[in-house]
Amino acid sequence: MVAEKKSESTFKYNEKPVYTTSNGAPVDHPSKWQRVGTHGPLLLQDFHLIDLLAHFDRERIPERVVHAKGAGAYGEFEVTDDISDICTVNMLNGIGKKTPCITRFSTVGGEKGSPDSARDPRGFAIKFYTQEGNWDWVYNNTPVFFLRDPTNFPLFIHTQKRNPQTNLKDATMFWDYLSTHPESIHQVMHLFSDRGTPYSYRFMNGYSGHAHKFIKPDGSFVYVQIHLKSDQGNKTFTDEEAGKMASENPDFSTQDLFEAIQRGEFPSWTVYVQTMTPEQAEKFKYNVFDLTKVWPQKEFPLRRFGKMTLNRNVENYFAEIEQVAFAPSHLVPGVEPSADPVLQSRLFSYPDTHRHRLGVNYQQIPVNAPLQAFNPFQRDGGMAVNGNYGANPNYPSSYRPLTYKPVQATNPHEQWTGQAVSALFDEVKPVDYEQARDLWQVLGRTPGQQANYVNNVAGHLSAAQKDTRVRTYEMFSRVSPELGAAIRTAVEGRGARL
Numbered sequence: 001m002v003a004e005k006k007s008e009s010t011f012k013y014n015e016k017p018v019y020t021t022s023n024g025a026p027v028d029h030p031s032k033w034q035r036v037g038t039h040g041p042l043l044l045q046d047f048h049l050i051d052l053l054a055h056f057d058r059e060r061i062p063e064r065v066v067h068a069k070g071a072g073a074y075g076e077f078e079v080t081d082d083i084s085d086i087c088t089v090n091m092l093n094g095i096g097k098k099t100p101c102i103t104r105f106s107t108v109g110g111e112k113g114s115p116d117s118a119r120d121p122r123g124f125a126i127k128f129y130t131q132e133g134n135w136d137w138v139y140n141n142t143p144v145f146f147l148r149d150p151t152n153f154p155l156f157i158h159t160q161k162r163n164p165q166t167n168l169k170d171a172t173m174f175w176d177y178l179s180t181h182p183e184s185i186h187q188v189m190h191l192f193s194d195r196g197t198p199y200s201y202r203f204m205n206g207y208s209g210h211a212h213k214f215i216k217p218d219g220s221f222v223y224v225q226i227h228l229k230s231d232q233g234n235k236t237f238t239d240e241e242a243g244k245m246a247s248e249n250p251d252f253s254t255q256d257l258f259e260a261i262q263r264g265e266f267p268s269w270t271v272y273v274q275t276m277t278p279e280q281a282e283k284f285k286y287n288v289f290d291l292t293k294v295w296p297q298k299e300f301p302l303r304r305f306g307k308m309t310l311n312r313n314v315e316n317y318f319a320e321i322e323q324v325a326f327a328p329s330h331l332v333p334g335v336e337p338s339a340d341p342v343l344q345s346r347l348f349s350y351p352d353t354h355r356h357r358l359g360v361n362y363q364q365i366p367v368n369a370p371l372q373a374f375n376p377f378q379r380d381g382g383m384a385v386n387g388n389y390g391a392n393p394n395y396p397s398s399y400r401p402l403t404y405k406p407v408q409a410t411n412p413h414e415q416w417t418g419q420a421v422s423a424l425f426d427e428v429k430p431v432d433y434e435q436a437r438d439l440w441q442v443l444g445r446t447p448g449q450q451a452n453y454v455n456n457v458a459g460h461l462s463a464a465q466k467d468t469r470v471r472t473y474e475m476f477s478r479v480s481p482e483l484g485a486a487i488r489t490a491v492e493g494r495g496a497r498l
């Protein structure tokens with residue numbers, strides 16, 4: 001018989017466990033170590049010391065290649081309105097149904113110690129522990145993104161990080177990329193508005209950005225976009241306040257979220273869906289798979305269906321937030337990815353990076369483990385810590401047949417045939433500036449927002465080289481001649497340095 005084991009995580013906080021080595025042998029003093037005589041060399045046999053040092057040497061795992069700085073908390077999602085006519089996802093069926101979740105909010109470009117108030121999109125990731133598996137929403141706080149070609153992601157990200165020679169953030173690199181890839185303009189309009197510096201994670205919205213597909217009860221589908229609107233409202237820093245906060249308290253958003261939840265002020269978001277039928281998609285002015293475009297809300301109104309509330313802080317940041325692993329490919333029956341090439345690439349990239357960052361058995365880490373999973377054909381590998389399916393057959397054995405649950409067949413509207421080709425999205429055309437222009441008008445609805453926009457760009461662009469600056473003025477002029485001119489005046493008026 002195996003004796004009952006008490007591991008570190010089963011000790012209650014107020015219990016007084018005996019201090020031991022990692023193999024459980026009691027040690028009478030934590031600072032005790034072995035040496036020869038009074039001043040002699042140390043002994044290799046001193047497992048306590050060597051184990052302590054060797055473990056310390058390995059404390060760091062790779063930080064996320066993007067979205068390295070973040071914070072999160074647990075909560076629940078509640079269905080508030082019936083959408084069973086358009087959706088068969090188990091978690092969304094039945095008003096009042098609740099599903100536990102964990103969230104992680106993040107900045108994108110900075111390293112793990114970078115300031116929370118940086119001008120950057122914010123990641124807005126949620127893992128729902130549903131009865132039919134984990135469903136991850138790996139969203140941002142902006143409804144669009146800088147690109148629509150997946151190959152551009154690593155290239156774009158490089159320009160927002162550090163120069164390979166100087167190891168400095170580099171305004172020329174930053175704007176050189178954006179002005180030579182003007183399909184980014186809509187996202188640049190979001191990024192340099194005051195919403196590019198949210199006051200903290202509680203005060204921002206989340207958007208799926210990509211079209212996904214909800215499978216309807218008859219097996220057909222609708223394209224959907226999900227919106228989470230902050231019940232706290234959208235509160236932002238000005239550029240100046242954000243810069244000040246970066247030095248005064250670089251962890252402000254992390255602290256704000258943790259302390260609000262500790263105080264019992266549970267942040268919440270009202271959740272909406274926009275729908276588009278496949279027939280509407282064929283007639284839609286823009287490509288439904290173009291991540292640089294939103295679906296105008298007058299044409300595709302928001303339909304409320306739920307509320308997400310965060311109500312519990314984690315016990316251990318590393319175990320629960322650093323090790324949480326979200327992936328757009330963690331889907332459940334009733335929802336499917338669209339053919340958006342960026343989303344399709346993300347389906348691969350996240351589990352791939354998790355296998356690198358956390359190991360092949362990352363789904364066994366408690367924060368990632370689904371409520372139930374049974375796949376005895378996935379065996380062994382580094383850190384197989386959940387019993388490795390014991391004596392279960394590792395192939396579909398006739399001696400122990402598995403149970404299979406029917407999953408509703410989808411009735412495909414899309415039919416894909418054709419030659420394999422090397423694809424590029426269409427070149428950037430005047431139509432690609434329209435929604436950026438719409439947002440410029442939206443900013444004009446609130447006094448001061450357009451002026452702040454010009455100031456926010458000017459502060460950053462003035463550090464870029466002249467030809468990049470000029471190309472960037474031209475890009476903004478295609479949104480609005482007044483905007484381009486105002487940015488040129490503001491930047492050159494600052495005495496741009498190069």
Ligand code: NDP
Nearest residue numbers: 143193195205229294295296297298435436438439442443
């Ligand atoms: P509407 O004119 O119907 O509504 C404007 C949208 O903009 C609302 O969702 C509002 O949401 C949001 N908004 C308001 N102020 C700002 C701001 N300072 N920064 C970013 N978003 C803001 O929108 P349309 O659908 O016709 O789109 C017009 C423009 O609004 C688009 O070009 C797009 O950039 C932006 N937008 C559109 C969204 C969409 O899904 N259609 C979503 C978000 C923005 P709220 O204030 O509640 O956040």
Ligand code: HEM
Nearest residue numbers: 064067104123124125138139140145150153209345349353
């Ligand atoms: C994080 C890749 C586009 C939202 C990441 C990570 C990678 C990645 C490798 C690190 C994940 C980890 O280590 O756990 C990509 C690629 C993209 C892309 C290849 C395009 C081809 C996007 C878009 C969005 C997004 C369009 C939002 C709509 C996020 C979020 C995180 C993240 C929220 C942080 C998740 C967390 O908190 O752990 N991305 N990304 N990404 N990405 Fe993307």
